[in-house]
Structures are given as C-alpha cells and as structure tokens.
Amino acid sequence: MSKPQRLAVFGGSFDPVHNGHLQIARAARDALRLDLVLFIPCRQSPHKEDGTVASEEERLKMLELATSDLPWANVSEIEMLLPPPSYSWVTAEALNEIYPAARLFWLMGADQWELIQSWARPEYLADLVEFIVHDRRGRSPRPLPGFRVHFIHGHHPASATAIRNTVPGPLPPGWLHENVEQFITSRGLYRSCS
Numbered sequence: 311m312s313k314p315q316r317l318a319v320f321g322g323s324f325d326p327v328h329n330g331h332l333q334i335a336r337a338a339r340d341a342l343r344l345d346l347v348l349f350i351p352c353r354q355s356p357h358k359e360d361g362t363v364a365s366e367e368e369r370l371k372m373l374e375l376a377t378s379d380l381p382w383a384n385v386s387e388i389e390m391l392l393p394p395p396s397y398s399w400v401t402a403e404a405l406n407e408i409y410p411a412a413r414l415f416w417l418m419g420a421d422q423w424e425l426i427q428s429w430a431r432p433e434y435l436a437d438l439v440e441f442i443v444h445d446r447r448g449r450s451p452r453p454l455p456g457f458r459v460h461f462i463h464g465h466h467p468a469s470a471t472a473i474r475n476t477v478p479g480p481l482p483p484g485w486l487h488e489n490v491e492q493f494i495t496s497r498g499l500y501r502s503c504s
Contacts, residue, residue: 314345318415318442319405321350321389321398324369325362326473326494327376328485330466334444337464338417339382342442347417349373349385350401354394363474364499366390375489399431402438414438415460420445426454474503 318338324331327349335347351369354361362369370387377383388404389396398416405414416439418426423443426432433456440458443451453459468485477500481491494500 313409314412316342316344316346316415317405317409317412318342318344318347318417319350319401319439320347320417321352321396321401323362323470324349324351324373325364325470326369326372326486326490326499328468328470328473328490329487330468330485332376332380332487333464333466334417334419334462335380335383337444337462338415338442341462342415342460344382344415347383348405349377349383350389351385351387352396353389353392354396363503368493368497368499372490372493375493376487378489397430399429399435399438402435406438413440415440415442417442417444419443420451423451423459426457432457474500477501477503 320331320335322331335349338344339347351366351373353366364372370385373385377385389401392400392404402414402416418441420443423441429435436457440460442460442462444462444464445451451461467482473481473485477494486494
C-alpha cells in the first residue's frame, strides 16, 4: 500500500480482538473514507492496573489473524517497542514521524472519550489527531472545545471480558473471527478466566 493519506489509530488491549472491534474499524473506515486503520495493541495501559491475560505476542498474532483479509487494516507493534506505560500522545508523535503527510485520526469508544481529559497531555494529543468516537451503547457523546471529533454509531454485542469469562465454553456465533477462535483454542487461552 502507498503511504496512507487518511490514517486511523485503533488502540486497545485486544485481549482478545473480536468482531465488534472489526465492525467499529469498518464503520470508521466507511464514514471517514480512511485509507488505513492501524490496530495497535497496548503494551501497558496507564488506566488499567491489571495486565492482559494473553501475551504481547499472542495479542499481536490474534490481530494479524483477524485482519489478514482486510486490505485497509494493518497491525503495528509500536507501543510494544516504546517504554511503558503506553501514552497515546507518545504513540501519536511517533506515528506523525512515520506518516508525516497523513491526516491522523484516533478511534475510540464513547467510554474512553468521556475520560479523555484525564489522559496524559490530552490537549497536546488533540493537536496531533482528530478523534473518531464510536458509540455502541446508545449514549450521546458530546464535543469538547479544542478537540476535533467525528461521531459514528453501530452495535455489536461482542465483549472481550465476556469472551475471557466464557472460554472454553461455547461463544455466541459471530463474536470471534474463525481463525482467532481456532488460535485461542489451540493455545488454551483464557481457560483460567472462566
């Protein structure tokens, strides 16, 4: 792919990545005519005390499996190469260096949007990116002064917490990409969570 002109960062634990994540990314791509959605698994969230269940390598592999048939999606390990914790403004700075000509967006859920002003250097991050806020719970997120934001809507019932708490039991159909589900089973992931 040539250098993207419109690039969205989609960060998260992705423990595991599920079809709700893919649906959100697709909705953002369609709404804002994105060239690329870059899935970035977080090394260590500043907002979460607990670590992830799956390892960095396992979360990367699940993302690669889930996005392998999406030409508009890539996976980046950039936050795993930067020192922890994973601050969004640091990631955005690094991506602006890598993609200097791109219009950079940051894709997030309405729950994180409501907390954005508690993030490290939120105003600086807002200078670097435009935000895409996905509302899947019927909330009505509000714009913030000084923050460029686009709101998108949609719903998918999948939840990473519910998946971790259900495995190895049967999951509702359509929650996981088939290859991700096979990977979880083959590695015995999340068995200790249920």
